[in-house]
Amino acid sequence: MSKIGIFHGCAHLCEPYVPQVCRVVRIESQTRDVKSIRLQTLDGARPFDVLPGQLGMLSVPPFGECMFAATSFGDDYVEMAVKRVGFVTERIHELGEGDQVGLRGPYGNWFPYESCRGRDMLFVSGGIGLAPVRSFIRHCLDHRDDYGRIDIVYSASSKADLVYLDELTNDWPNRPDTHVHVSVYHGSDDWDGPVSYTAPYLEQVFRDNGLSTENRAVVLCGGPSLFRTCRATLSELGVSPADIITTLEARMKCGVGKCGRCNIGGRFICLDGPVFTEEELASVARDF
Ligand SMILES: Cc1cc2nc3c(=O)[nH]c(=O)nc-3n(C[C@H](O)[C@H](O)[C@H](O)COP(=O)(O)OP(=O)(O)OC[C@H]3O[C@@H](n4cnc5c(N)ncnc54)[C@H](O)[C@@H]3O)c2cc1C
Numbered sequence: 001m002s003k004i005g006i007f008h009g010c011a012h013l014c015e016p017y018v019p020q021v022c023r024v025v026r027i028e029s030q031t032r033d034v035k036s037i038r039l040q041t042l043d044g045a046r047p048f049d050v051l052p053g054q055l056g057m058l059s060v061p062p063f064g065e066c067m068f069a070a071t072s073f074g075d076d077y078v079e080m081a082v083k084r085v086g087f088v089t090e091r092i093h094e095l096g097e098g099d100q101v102g103l104r105g106p107y108g109n110w111f112p113y114e115s116c117r118g119r120d121m122l123f124v125s126g127g128i129g130l131a132p133v134r135s136f137i138r139h140c141l142d143h144r145d146d147y148g149r150i151d152i153v154y155s156a157s158s159k160a161d162l163v164y165l166d167e168l169t170n171d172w173p174n175r176p177d178t179h180v181h182v183s184v185y186h187g188s189d190d191w192d193g194p195v196s197y198t199a200p201y202l203e204q205v206f207r208d209n210g211l212s213t214e215n216r217a218v219v220l221c222g223g224p225s226l227f228r229t230c231r232a233t234l235s236e237l238g239v240s241p242a243d244i245i246t247t248l249e250a251r252m253k254c255g256v257g258k259c260g261r262c263n264i265g266g267r268f269i270c271l272d273g274p275v276f277t278e279e280e281l282a283s284v285a286r287d288f
């Protein structure tokens with residue numbers, strides 16, 4: 001089995017700091033605090049070429065700008081899923097269709113979709129962590145014959161916090177050899193699925209489905225506690241750190257390795273990441 005190889009390097013941009021003026025062409029409320037926002041240039045084109053896992057800096061003048069993963073993209077759009085957590089994301093949630101914003105990018109590296117070809121894929125995410133992972137899931141589903149069995153383990157605090165619920169329940173489970181496993185941390189009357197934190201649920205999915213670690217790539221994205229607990233579970237299940245792919249977050253400003261906001265160890269997440277294998281991160285001190 002060949003090793004998963006991740007490209008680490010700067011995206012080549014002519015004008016790395018200059019945002020393009022884009023138009024919001026579609027907004028969908030995913031949950032009470034997450035909206036998906038679809039963007040086009042003013043002449044109706046995709047704002048930039050982008051690969052699964054890459055990032056864009058979305059600005060709402062004069063309030064500020066924030067980095068988001070491209071959760072999906074098509075010939076004429078890039079879409080981001082934005083969780084409302086503070087000052088700028090609050091402004092983004094106030095946008096309406098037709099409004100203009102700034103967008104610069106793409107930044108960062110991308111998921112190793114080429115070196116994962118031929119493998120079984122296991123995607124593990126929680127809450128808004130599905131947003132970056134979703135671009136890779138969609139790539140695998142669009143190139144279904146290139147990948148083996150696909151399992152998607154996704155959790156959120158409650159049913160009301162599950163993003164892209166329609167895809168999770170009506171689309172992805174109907175794709176060939178694609179298995180979607182969803183749990184919530186807190187049950188409710190309108191939820192009859194599993195109630196479990198992600199790590200124990202991941203272990204249960206692994207065992208109940210007889211998943212092997214052989215020829216499998218695991219893609220992991222979520223908050224610090226999901227990372228910590230799921231890494232431990234995957235290690236107990238015997239998954240090699242070289243087969244675990246993560247996408248990291250940190251506060252970012254420039255996006256091109258200049259301001260020093262996003263460094264971990266000797267690396268900048270905006271420049272060398274956000275995508276790393278666990279093996280690559282093993283020697284880096286971190287709190288996630
Ligand atoms: C590589 C990368 C990819 C990201 N992808 C997404 C995405 O797909 N969808 C999404 O909703 N968000 C994503 N984020 C996070 C997003 O950029 C922040 O939530 C946003 O910048 C917050 O801006 P704000 O002005 O609303 O919050 P602020 O008012 O600046 O802060 C509000 C609170 O959020 C915390 N916070 C802000 N930024 C971060 C961060 N990066 N990590 C952890 N805590 C933070 C602050 O400490 C504070 O407690 C990503 C961040 C990075 C670096």
Ligand code: FES
Nearest residue numbers: 253255259260270
């Ligand atoms: S955001 Fe400036 S160095 Fe990474």
